[in-house]
Amino acid sequence: MPLYTSGPTYDRNVSKQRKLQKICKRLSVLSVITAIWVAMVPAPYELAIYTNIIIPLMALLIARLYNKYCRIDTQLSLNKPTVYYIILLPSLGLTIRSIKEYDLLNYFMTLPYIFGFTILLLCILLIGNREYKFQPSKVYLNVILSYLFLLGYSYGTITSLNILLDNSIPQVFHPTILSKDFGSAKTSPKLMLSAWGPKTEENSITISRKQFRDSEEQEKVILYYFTGRFKIPWYILE
Numbered sequence: 001m002p003l004y005t006s007g008p009t010y011d012r013n014v015s016k017q018r019k020l021q022k023i024c025k026r027l028s029v030l031s032v033i034t035a036i037w038v039a040m041v042p043a044p045y046e047l048a049i050y051t052n053i054i055i056p057l058m059a060l061l062i063a064r065l066y067n068k069y070c071r072i073d074t075q076l077s078l079n080k081p082t083v084y085y086i087i088l089l090p091s092l093g094l095t096i097r098s099i100k101e102y103d104l105l106n107y108f109m110t111l112p113y114i115f116g117f118t119i120l121l122l123c124i125l126l127i128g129n130r131e132y133k134f135q136p137s138k139v140y141l142n143v144i145l146s147y148l149f150l151l152g153y154s155y156g157t158i159t160s161l162n163i164l165l166d167n168s169i170p171q172v173f174h175p176t177i178l179s180k181d182f183g184s185a186k187t188s189p190k191l192m193l194s195a196w197g198p199k200t201e202e203n204s205i206t207i208s209r210k211q212f213r214d215s216e217e218q219e220k221v222i223l224y225y226f227t228g229r230f231k232i233p234w235y236i237l238e
Contacts, residue, residue, distance in 0.1 A: 017080075021081045023062070024070060024083060037051075038093040063129070121147075172225075196223060
């Protein structure tokens with residue numbers, strides 16, 4: 001294949017390269033802002049969540065359509081911008097928010113969705129990527145390992161959409177607070193509740209410190225139970 005260093009083909013390639021560098025630079029700045037936004041002060045809430053879901057997908061689309069002009073690994077290059085950090089930062093912000101925010105009845109129910117979505121994203125990244133064509137399996141393995149954070153992105157995306165798109169009518173339960181645990185510097189406060197709904201035995205739930213201060217042992221609390229958009233049940237303690 002001839003190497004073009006001048007002429008129309010070369011000029012078009014350089015032009016595309018420069019445009020993509022500008023786009024990736026702006027998305028990199030935006031990814032930092034949105035990651036901090038969703039992790040620290042997610043308001044307006046839905047906009048913060050959807051923005052951090054969409055930005056990594058945009059980066060994946062860029063990597064898919066323009067893999068000749070960009071990289072998907074962690075190496076910074078003057079010639080080719082990388083989309084790695086554009087995907088990484090919003091993914092981490094979304095993961096943190098989802099872990100802090102959502103109470104699921106059974107976290108194992110998310111696993112098929114998480115692994116399925118993550119595999120799909122990795123296929124979009126790697127299959128047909130010119131940079132990794134005919135590379136040894138070790139190279140693919142290193143890239144896959146560097147993208148394990150996509151499991152967190154998948155978890156955040158699935159759990160967020162499961163709740164934000166949920167139109168189910170909640171069931172209301174009134175379990176009794178059996179005991180309270182203030183937690184520690186590294187753990188959140190918890191309440192031990194009596195059996196309610198699908199929970200046939202005593203069970204503990206994580207709460208905020210304000211909820212801990214406002215609650216008393218032996219009092220009843222109001223708990224709303226939802227089926228979830230993807231049939232992953234979740235609940236809210238009032």
